[in-house]
Structure formats: structure tokens, C-alpha cells
Amino acid sequence: MHDSRTPRRPDVTTVELVGGVEPLRLQLRDYDERWPVVYREHERRIRRALAPADVDVEHIGSTAVPGLAAKPIVDIVVAVDDITAEEDYLDALLAAGYVLRVREPGHRLVRTPARDVHVHVYGRGDAAVGEYLLLRDHLRSHEEDRALYESTKRTLLSREWDDMNAYADAKTAVIEEIKRAACGGWPGSR
Structure with missing residues (x-):
């Protein structure tokens, strides 16, 4: 097994957006009890595709927060040993039916052809994974911040x-504010 602290090769240095810019045509939907079911189906699909590799797979984003309205796109984060070793994960995910959308430093994004499931791939230990989980877990347990985030998205x-x-x-400022609250980093934080 490869040590994730020593990448096999240098990572990409630019952002490749496969397919170019896509206009946003989605609306928020009330929380849907099917979203966790969709996540579990894709978690199994991802784990099968990447077996026997040891990967971490988590449901992230708004569809992972019960009661939160969301765009109907299930976001999943996968942590692999070495993001630069695409041969260890990317071909297998493409063979499992996902398509490459983004290749950028430290991050790859594949998605379903229907664009209703996004799989974010990072190297194990990448701070972004911890931040996704921090935000998800905080929103699950703090109704006021969940309402603030939903209101921001609706606007x-x-x-x-x-x-x-x-x-x-455009959501970055409110996300950063909520993450600071989750870490107890501003007055009035829970």
C-alpha cells in the first residue's frame, strides 16, 4: 500500500473543468428521505469499484442533513491514499458509470451522467474532508445555523x-461563518 504522505508524482497544477461551464438550473427541494438511500446505494457502488483499496466514504453536503432543503444532488466524499495515483481509483470509478467533471490540485470530481450524484475524491488526511464533515455534523445538530444556511441558499x-x-x-462566507461557530470561533457560538 502506498503511503499517502508521499505522492507518487506531482499533482495537477491547474483546474480542468471537463465539459466547460454549466449554467445552474436547479431549485432547492425540501429534504427528501430518499437521499440517504441514494447515498448508501452509491457508497456500495464506490466501495465495490475501489475494492480492495481502503477508502473512506461519507455522505456530505445538504442532502446529508435531515430537515435541510437542498439541490437534489447527493454529494459524497471519498478519501484515497494518494490523489495523484489516479490509476488506483479514477479508472475504476469511470468503469462504475461515473464521469469525470473536475480535475484540480488535491481534488477530483466524478458524477453520474444524470448529474444527481457528485463524488468528490481527496487524498486521505486532506483538510477539506474534515471541513465537509465538520459542517455536516454541525448543521445536523444546530437548527439556527441550518436555518441560516437554508435561507442563504434560497436567496x-x-x-x-x-x-x-x-x-x-457565493455560499462561502456563510459556510465559513458556520464552520467558525462549529469550532467555537466567534461570540455567541454554541
């Missing part, structure tokens, strides 16, 4: 976006 989605990534970037 942002009332506008037109040329690119889904621009919408995601």
Missing part, C-alpha cells in the same frame, strides 16, 4: 447563475 438560488461553481463560491 442565492433566486438569482440566475451562469455557472454552478459561481453559486457554490
Whole structure:
């Protein structure tokens, strides 16, 4: 097994957005009890595709938070030993029916052709994985912050976006505020 602290090769240095910019045409939907079911189906699919590798697989994003309205896209994070060793995971995920959308430093994104499941791949120990889990777990247990996040998303989605990534970037300030609260980093934090 490869040691994740020593990548096999240098990582990519640019962002490759396969297929180019895509306009955002999604609406928020009330929480759907089927989202965890979809996650579990894809978790099994991912684990089968990547067996016998030891990978971490977690349901992240708004669809992982009961009671939170979300775009109907199930987000999954997968931690692999070495993000630069695409031969260890990318071909297997593509063979399992996912398509490559993003290749950028430290991160790969594959998704279903229907674009309803996004699989974010990071190297094990990447801080981004911990941040996704921190946000998810905090929103699951803090109703006020869950309401703030949903309200922010509703406001942002009332506008037109040329690119889904621009919408995601617009949520950054409130996400950072909620993560600070989760870490007890600002007055009034729980």
C-alpha cells in the first residue's frame, strides 16, 4: 500500500473543468428521505469499484442533513491514499458509470451522467474532508445555523447563475461563518 504522505508524482497544477461551464438550473427541494438511500446505494457502488483499496466514504453536503432543503444532488466524499495515483481509483470509478467533471490540485470530481450524484475524491488526511464533515455534523445538530444556511441558499438560488461553481463560491462566507461557530470561533457560538 502506498503511503499517502508521499505522492507518487506531482499533482495537477491547474483546474480542468471537463465539459466547460454549466449554467445552474436547479431549485432547492425540501429534504427528501430518499437521499440517504441514494447515498448508501452509491457508497456500495464506490466501495465495490475501489475494492480492495481502503477508502473512506461519507455522505456530505445538504442532502446529508435531515430537515435541510437542498439541490437534489447527493454529494459524497471519498478519501484515497494518494490523489495523484489516479490509476488506483479514477479508472475504476469511470468503469462504475461515473464521469469525470473536475480535475484540480488535491481534488477530483466524478458524477453520474444524470448529474444527481457528485463524488468528490481527496487524498486521505486532506483538510477539506474534515471541513465537509465538520459542517455536516454541525448543521445536523444546530437548527439556527441550518436555518441560516437554508435561507442563504434560497436567496442565492433566486438569482440566475451562469455557472454552478459561481453559486457554490457565493455560499462561502456563510459556510465559513458556520464552520467558525462549529469550532467555537466567534461570540455567541454554541
